[in-house]
Amino acid sequence: MATATQSEGSPVINRGRPRDASRDEALRTAAVEVMAEVGYRALTMDAVAARAKAGKATIYRRWESKLDLIIDTCSRLVNRNVPVPDTGSPAKDLRGILRDFSGFLQGPAGKAAQALVGELPHEPELATAFRATFLAHQRSVVLSILQRGVDSGEFDRSAPLELVAEQAAAAICYRLMLTGESLSDEWVDELVDRGLLPMLR
Amino acid sequence: MATATQSEGSPVINRGRPRDASRDEALRTAAVEVMAEVGYRALTMDAVAARAKAGKATIYRRWESKLDLIIDTCSRLVNRNVPVPDTGSPAKDLRGILRDFSGFLQGPAGKAAQALVGELPHEPELATAFRATFLAHQRSVVLSILQRGVDSGEFDRSAPLELVAEQAAAAICYRLMLTGESLSDEWVDELVDRGLLPMLR
Amino acid sequence: MATATQSEGSPVINRGRPRDASRDEALRTAAVEVMAEVGYRALTMDAVAARAKAGKATIYRRWESKLDLIIDTCSRLVNRNVPVPDTGSPAKDLRGILRDFSGFLQGPAGKAAQALVGELPHEPELATAFRATFLAHQRSVVLSILQRGVDSGEFDRSAPLELVAEQAAAAICYRLMLTGESLSDEWVDELVDRGLLPMLR
Amino acid sequence: MATATQSEGSPVINRGRPRDASRDEALRTAAVEVMAEVGYRALTMDAVAARAKAGKATIYRRWESKLDLIIDTCSRLVNRNVPVPDTGSPAKDLRGILRDFSGFLQGPAGKAAQALVGELPHEPELATAFRATFLAHQRSVVLSILQRGVDSGEFDRSAPLELVAEQAAAAICYRLMLTGESLSDEWVDELVDRGLLPMLR
DNA sequence: GATTAATCGAGACGGTACGTCAAGTCTTGAT
DNA sequence: ATCAAGACTTGACGTACCGTCTCGATTAATC
Numbered sequence: 001m002a003t004a005t006q007s008e009g010s011p012v013i014n015r016g017r018p019r020d021a022s023r024d025e026a027l028r029t030a031a032v033e034v035m036a037e038v039g040y041r042a043l044t045m046d047a048v049a050a051r052a053k054a055g056k057a058t059i060y061r062r063w064e065s066k067l068d069l070i071i072d073t074c075s076r077l078v079n080r081n082v083p084v085p086d087t088g089s090p091a092k093d094l095r096g097i098l099r100d101f102s103g104f105l106q107g108p109a110g111k112a113a114q115a116l117v118g119e120l121p122h123e124p125e126l127a128t129a130f131r132a133t134f135l136a137h138q139r140s141v142v143l144s145i146l147q148r149g150v151d152s153g154e155f156d157r158s159a160p161l162e163l164v165a166e167q168a169a170a171a172i173c174y175r176l177m178l179t180g181e182s183l184s185d186e187w188v189d190e191l192v193d194r195g196l197l198p199m200l201r
Numbered sequence: 202m203a204t205a206t207q208s209e210g211s212p213v214i215n216r217g218r219p220r221d222a223s224r225d226e227a228l229r230t231a232a233v234e235v236m237a238e239v240g241y242r243a244l245t246m247d248a249v250a251a252r253a254k255a256g257k258a259t260i261y262r263r264w265e266s267k268l269d270l271i272i273d274t275c276s277r278l279v280n281r282n283v284p285v286p287d288t289g290s291p292a293k294d295l296r297g298i299l300r301d302f303s304g305f306l307q308g309p310a311g312k313a314a315q316a317l318v319g320e321l322p323h324e325p326e327l328a329t330a331f332r333a334t335f336l337a338h339q340r341s342v343v344l345s346i347l348q349r350g351v352d353s354g355e356f357d358r359s360a361p362l363e364l365v366a367e368q369a370a371a372a373i374c375y376r377l378m379l380t381g382e383s384l385s386d387e388w389v390d391e392l393v394d395r396g397l398l399p400m401l402r
Numbered sequence: 403m404a405t406a407t408q409s410e411g412s413p414v415i416n417r418g419r420p421r422d423a424s425r426d427e428a429l430r431t432a433a434v435e436v437m438a439e440v441g442y443r444a445l446t447m448d449a450v451a452a453r454a455k456a457g458k459a460t461i462y463r464r465w466e467s468k469l470d471l472i473i474d475t476c477s478r479l480v481n482r483n484v485p486v487p488d489t490g491s492p493a494k495d496l497r498g499i500l501r502d503f504s505g506f507l508q509g510p511a512g513k514a515a516q517a518l519v520g521e522l523p524h525e526p527e528l529a530t531a532f533r534a535t536f537l538a539h540q541r542s543v544v545l546s547i548l549q550r551g552v553d554s555g556e557f558d559r560s561a562p563l564e565l566v567a568e569q570a571a572a573a574i575c576y577r578l579m580l581t582g583e584s585l586s587d588e589w590v591d592e593l594v595d596r597g598l599l600p601m602l603r
Numbered sequence: 604m605a606t607a608t609q610s611e612g613s614p615v616i617n618r619g620r621p622r623d624a625s626r627d628e629a630l631r632t633a634a635v636e637v638m639a640e641v642g643y644r645a646l647t648m649d650a651v652a653a654r655a656k657a658g659k660a661t662i663y664r665r666w667e668s669k670l671d672l673i674i675d676t677c678s679r680l681v682n683r684n685v686p687v688p689d690t691g692s693p694a695k696d697l698r699g700i701l702r703d704f705s706g707f708l709q710g711p712a713g714k715a716a717q718a719l720v721g722e723l724p725h726e727p728e729l730a731t732a733f734r735a736t737f738l739a740h741q742r743s744v745v746l747s748i749l750q751r752g753v754d755s756g757e758f759d760r761s762a763p764l765e766l767v768a769e770q771a772a773a774a775i776c777y778r779l780m781l782t783g784e785s786l787s788d789e790w791v792d793e794l795v796d797r798g799l800l801p802m803l804r
Numbered sequence: 805g806a807t808t809a810a811t812c813g814a815g816a817c818g819g820t821a822c823g824t825c826a827a828g829t830c831t832t833g834a835t
Numbered sequence: 836a837t838c839a840a841g842a843c844t845t846g847a848c849g850t851a852c853c854g855t856c857t858c859g860a861t862t863a864a865t866c
Contacts, residue, residue: 418836
């Protein structure tokens with residue numbers, strides 16, 4: 001999988017005109033816009049290039065394929081700095097972080113994620129990257145909150161934390177991608193109170 | 202959305218050679234086979250036509266597009282007669298039906314469903330059909346089992362049945378489509394025992 | 403090559419519904435009309451069938467192919483009864499018959515003939531039929547007039563009659579099909595007086 | 604009608620990769636070959652593309668249609684440098700140039716020309732181009748020889764030169780396209796001696 | 805300051821699939 | 836057996852997109 005900028009400290013000195021970093025930005029922006037408008041399937045490299053007023057070669061110099069472009073673009077959307085709430089109440093923190101995720105996923109990142117799901121079974125690299133970026137971070141954050149609850153004695157020591165984290169993510173993704181219903185704060189609260197907390201005793 | 206055979210009792214007399222129903226069958230079979238081999242993205246109408254020894258026009262006479270063909274084909278896969286278990290133990294029934302769903306979704310139908318998810322946001326008709334076929338039936342079956350449990354007093358009267366049914370579907374879909382982990386019977390049992398039953402008291 | 407009506411005195415008695423002869427007429431009329439409107443290339447069997455309110459099978463029961471239909475249809479246009487003029491003056495008769503041919507060829511028959519020319523090299527049967535119908539009759543009529551002139555002593559005994567007849571036909575076809583200029587009576591007269599008569603002394 | 608290469612001195616600067624002129628050549632060569640093998644009707648763009656190892660888009664970038672491709676290709680065949688004979692004897696020159704034309708038209712160019720004739724009535728642009736390329740040059744060359752004969756006093760001053768030139772072309776085209784007889788040198792000589800020279804006194 | 809080499813936008817290139825259309829055959833119910 | 840209607844297979848059509856390539860023109864680091 002290609003990356004937009006070579007980050008290894010190569011001993012080879014770079015001769016010639018260096019890449020214009022502003023093109024990276026313009027291309028990723030264009031990709032997100034086109035993706036949001038027409039979806040993954042109907043997104044064409046020509047359209048992205050045209051929107052960014054770039055040549056197609058400029059795209060392929062940075063990313064190996066349409067899929068690669070989209071994965072990289074979406075990853076950057078996801079890898080933002082989420083301030084993990086720590087109010088002293090794990091239940092409250094859980095509601096907080098899931099509200100945050102829900103809100104975030106109702107934006108372009110959610111649409112992008114959904115567009116990629118259909119490609120996962122036949123694109124192993126994509127699947128790996130997708131799980132590493134979209135799923136892993138969310139999961140670890142939720143798990144840390146759950147663990148904090150166990151440590152403080154608020155949650156049962158023998159509660160299936162992994163399963164709870166998975167159920168939290170599953171509920172959000174199901175609504176987002178399958179039923180298409182909105183991820184309102186009220187719904188998140190009900191999910192936590194009546195769906196997740198019972199699993200934690 | 203096109204349907205392969207007009208079923209309404211139309212007052213218009215049917216003139217000309219009627220559609221060859223065996224072609225419907227052959228085309229749907231070919232579509233499933235090709236889909237299973239190469240996935241949705243790489244499935245081509247030419248390939249389906251060739252496999253069914255049919256002309257492309259014969260496909261387009263029945264379905265408007267590749268998507269339409271796949272939706273219809275998959276819907277028929279899903280709408281099978283699931284014998285709803287009734288052992289007297291709602292918990293057992295729940296495990297049974299979810300095991301059944303899980304097994305079924307690990308076959309071609311599951312792959313097909315996943316392939317369609319990415320198209321939902323930009324294809325309202327597809328979304329409607331998808332939810333009506335893939336989701337609604339599963340949901341109603343689960344709900345009927347839950348209700349039986351409430352009626353028999355085994356489940357709490359105030360339990361959030363809708364939410365439980367949603368969580369059951371969400372868990373399965375999340376594993377199937379997002380994490381890609383297998384839907385083993387053991388996992389289903391754990392899901393029911395530690396994820397769903399706690400929500401029912 | 404098929405003919406529209408079986409003319410051989412077959413001993414086989416005809417069972418079942420006999421062919422509707424009025425359909426022959428309707429189909430030929432439709433063929434001429436469509437041909438005149440869009441030309442040979444763009445003429446479709448569906449269009450002819452639709453115009454004649456007939457089924458395609460009804461056409462193919464009578465003619466083997468599109469080409470066959472057109473050849474047969476055009477032949478009937480050409481094989482009309484031309485009253486060969488005989489005024490006592492062979493030169494006058496020549497002008498008369500060529501004026502007649504010219505006028506006739508500016509109608510649908512001329513368009514049809516032109517449409518067929520492009521097909522001749524790769525359709526030997528068509529070529530044979532074309533020459534037998536479109537060319538042979540015209541030629542024999544002209545030749546008979548020329549011979550009459552020789553017999554009466556008005557034309558030279560050693561004149562190349564075949565060549566003259568060919569030049570007459572060539573001139574008309576060239577204008578009709580190649581240059582597209584009109585075949586006016588004045589032009590025909592000039593052709594005869596300054597082109598053909600000098601060849602006859 | 605499209606032309607393969609823009610030749611006007613356009614003020615617009617040429618951006619992007621320029622057309623590969625060698626593809627023009629390869630495509631025209633392929634077109635002539637396929638045309639010679641199967642004729643105009645059976646010539647397919649796919650066949651031409653395959654023979655030239657080109658994509659279909661590369662053809663359609665240069666020519667609007669099959670017809671356009673063939674017209675352009677044939678025009679180049681026709682527009683060769685014919686050395687107009689000048690032996691001092693206009694009659695001899697006339698025989699020479701008509702022998703040359705005849706020989707040339709029995710090759711691929713003649714077949715191509717014939718294929719196009721049937722399209723002329725319904726394709727005004729084609730007709731114009733056809734007349735400008737196939738007919739005009741031939742005609743002017745013949746006329747120049749005739750004029751030379753008039754100037755030298757060998758041909759009558761009041762001879763209908765235009766008509767003679769037209770008859771010459773008509774005779775050749777008629778044999779080539781209509782009767783299909785061969786354009787032998789003997790026949791050309793007879794045409795000149797007994798058909799054309801008598802018109803010139 | 806001149807040279808060098810990789811960049812840039814633009815768009816042509818071979819290839820593949822698309823969805824449409826026509827030719828000629830076959831199948832229905834009705835006459 | 837005929838008729839109109841229209842479904843059927845086959846195969847070409849002209850378009851669109853992918854990923855590569857080639858052009859003239861920048862642009863920065865090296866010489």
